[in-house]
Amino acid sequence: MDEFVRRAELAIRPAYCRGNDSVHKKIILNTLIAEKLLALEAGKNNELAKNELFQGYLKGRKEQAMRQWLYFHDFYDKVKLDTNEIRTAFKLAGRKYDIAYFTIKDSTVAGQVQEKLQKGFTFREVFQQLEGSEEIPRREVSWNAPEHAAIHKALFSHPLQKDQVIGPIKIEKNFYTVIKILGWTDQLAVSNSDVQKRLNDVKKKLKEENASARFREYVGTIMRGRKVVFAKESFHKLVNIFGTVYMKSRNTGILNLNQGFWVNDSNETGIENLEIKIKKLEHLPLLRIDNETWSVGDLKKEMLFHPLVFRKKRMRRNEFAGQLKFAVVDLIRDKYITQEAYRKGYDKANTVERNVSMWRDYLTALYQRNKYLKSIGRTEDFYEDYLQIIEQDLTPYIDRLQEKYKNVIEINTNLLKDVQLTRIDLFVLKKDVPYPVVVPSFPLLTTDNKIDYGRKTE
Incomplete structure (x- = not known):
């Protein structure tokens, strides 16, 4: 149910299921189940699953979720607030x-x-x-x-x-x-609801501040004594290559070598030329840390699952070298934090595994949908009028998958009735992380509002 609400609330839904009534909620549920069915139909050994960039993306998503779980489980969840601190903050809130x-x-x-x-x-x-x-x-x-x-x-x-x-x-x-x-x-804050909302906001912010301060101390302990020394000549070459691409981009604060995998024309982003230029430098030493030398190729491998995140999003060309150093150092810092998360077994944490499954199923379902549309010659038509193709071609296809996999589907319709959704369009991003989009886009798969398949549970 948590994933249902997050997928429905934290991404923009199409007009045909933007409401909170039972019809729209059933379309949302059918769509999210259809996503799982398409992923099942694609199988575990499909061509997408074998793609190195896809594998890198999922690894990056997993390790980001592990770092976030480490922060939440080991720090945020353990904060105990002082009553006087809450009272003082409430007065100034x-x-x-x-x-x-x-x-x-x-x-x-x-x-x-x-x-x-x-x-x-x-x-x-x-x-x-x-x-x-x-x-x-x-x-x-x-x-x-x-x-x-x-x-x-x-x-x-x-x-x-x-x-x-x-x-x-x-x-x-x-x-x-x-x-x-x-x-x-x-x-x-005058009304009871205003007072309660402000009190909750104060507690949340104080917990975040307290947890963040302790987490920074923890990271400082992990990184204590570690020094990154850049090789001047090869770093300068990398600045010229990365700087040219970043300055032509939208200044999102992220440099992603996986970009060409998700963009139809990677030349628009300059990623294709960047790949060619980096390949010529891969053998060069770039930096040293802990008596270990990283080559340009080593950084490239790390960037396949950890895009560079710049502290300063918009910058002048002469600031880029300094900001690139910060971004590389932050990548290295995250690598050490991730090692601690693996050591604690957080790659097996339920919330981490569910997050990875959500992204894997979403992308695999898109792959399978597009593969099916191509097989019936409807790819171009879908991008011209997706609603017509959903109703004429995709909904019947999803109906067949519902019948095929009906024995592995269980649906609690009572829970669905109790869910309350807003009509506000939201597209939620996290700040200063390699993968800022919190949940996948809402998939365009079906407009069916009938739940006439699977086993009903209470």
Whole structure:
């Protein structure tokens, strides 16, 4: 049932099953069962299953799910919140600050700024000395908006005063920010439902902050003493190759060597040329870590199941080399976290196995659907008018599969009646992960709303 709700709610459904009534819910169920039946029909030894890129994609999905399960099971699920912490956060949860701020990109300068502020220099005086400008940047920061954890903690862990100066706050290595509180507005939770919602939001955010801080410490322990040293010449060559492709892309923050497998024309993304150019460099040493040398070819193999994720999505060309180093280091970090997840047996965790099965079945079903459409000469027609082809060709095909596999299908129609779905179109993404799409697109397979197959269960 969990997968049914996630697939129905976290992806955009077509108009013919976008509602919450019994007819639309039956179409959704029939579609998701049809996906499983198509995957069964394709068999385990189909051509797609033998494809190296497909195998790499599923491995990447599995290992990302393992890292997420490690975070949830070992950290998030074990957080115990303090009552006073909840009470303080609740009081500030409706607050929106108006702030002035400036950033510092040098730890030495940050120390000098802190010293000047302690000696009584005003916020404006320090800013003007640093930037040589009159106009100080301003913005609003609310409690529930996405924000760096260090900034959120500085603003919302305790009450602040108007004109109070905070910082320098360390955001990351050699990057700091200084904030001045210009004022704020408070939105009160009045009704019981508002109060309960805010309380739940506060608890969730506090758990996330607490778990994330502990997880960062854990990762720091794993990576302690490990140093990545890049080979200057081969890294420079890789910067030129990857940089050209990334700068021509949509700046999604991800560089995926599997892209050509999912895009009809890989030349549009430049992936085909990238493959040719990388092949010439595969033998070159790229970096050293733990007395182990990685070649360009080794990185390429890792990228087949772990696309590079850039911390900065949109960047100037002269920033790309630095951001590429971060992306490669983050890939290596994830590799070590994954090793810990394997050691804990999380590749066998139920939630991980179900996630992999969901993606495998979705992609295998698409493969089988397209194979069938090709066999009856309807591929072009499907892309011109998919609804007509679903009703004329795919629904009868699915009906035959329902009959063929009826003995392995069990359906709890009572559970289906109780499910409540929204009519809001959602397409959910995770931030800063190799595979950001949370669930597969809703499959276009059938418009049938009759459940006249399989065994009914209570």
